[in-house]
């Protein structure tokens with residue numbers, strides 16, 4: 001019997017460790033114009049997508065990240081109509097956004113058409129409902145160029161990007177965040193994929209430092225995602241409306257009721273509130289984020 005193949009996540013090589021996954025079957029592998037893409041089946045996590053050696057999504061734990069990146073800003077805002085997703089290739093975030101009937105238009109700006117094409121075939125649970133929804137608008141472009149050029153304004157901007165390497169690097173710059181601020185409607189909120197503070201503190205320090213130079217309220221909230229190893233995952237938070245981070249539990253519960261109690265497996269009004277209560281070591285990381 002041929003030796004089992006193991007695929008390693010190389011994202012933390014600099015820390016001297018690798019998560020390796022026993023491959024049941026490789027479903028798809030290619031070098032796209034922008035990055036190396038491999039999708040394989042894993043006994044426990046189901047389908048796993050890796051881009052440039054970093055785990056992006058698995059069918060077993062995707063709901064945690066996708067729900068927290070989506071429902072926290074949308075329920076905090078309370079009247080989000082226009083939503084922009086930057087990145088988001090697999091459409092997992094888009095699927096959660098479109099659960100909100102109050103959202104009138106969702107625009108997704110993805111740099112790599114190959115990721116969306118492959119997701120149509122391999123993640124139909126995300127792409128089917130999304131691509132069938134008239135409110136959905138897909139733009140193949142570099143997120144930096146799009147936010148720098150667009151004349152549209154958004155209530156919520158969700159940056160579901162890869163890590164600050166390769167095509168994703170520009171999405172962690174002050175230039176990008178300043179352009180996002182320009183595209184936010186009054187009272188709008190920006191949330192960003194911002195790594196795992198225990199292993200990637202510099203990423204959070206840099207982003208929140210930029211946010212502090214641009215927005216009245218800057219920080220992060222957290223959730224624990226099994227395959228984003230290293231404990232809490234940080235989701236960057238930036239807005240000029242300071243009230244949004246502290247919407248009363250009663251109001252969140254009422255907004256959830258009015259949303260028809262859309263289906264979630266992680267997000268609840270209580271989890272939403274708790275996500276902003278940060279452990280001290282992350283508060284200390286944020287304290288290092290000087291205005292830039």
Ligand code: SAM
Pocket residue numbers: 055056057065086087088089090109110111112115141142143144160161162163166167168169170171193
């Ligand atoms: N949830 C995943 C994570 O936290 O690592 C990210 C998932 S999603 C697959 C990331 C997407 O960002 C990829 O499809 C990638 O092509 C896209 N992306 C990277 N850089 C981009 C850029 N500059 N503009 C738009 N999309 C970009």
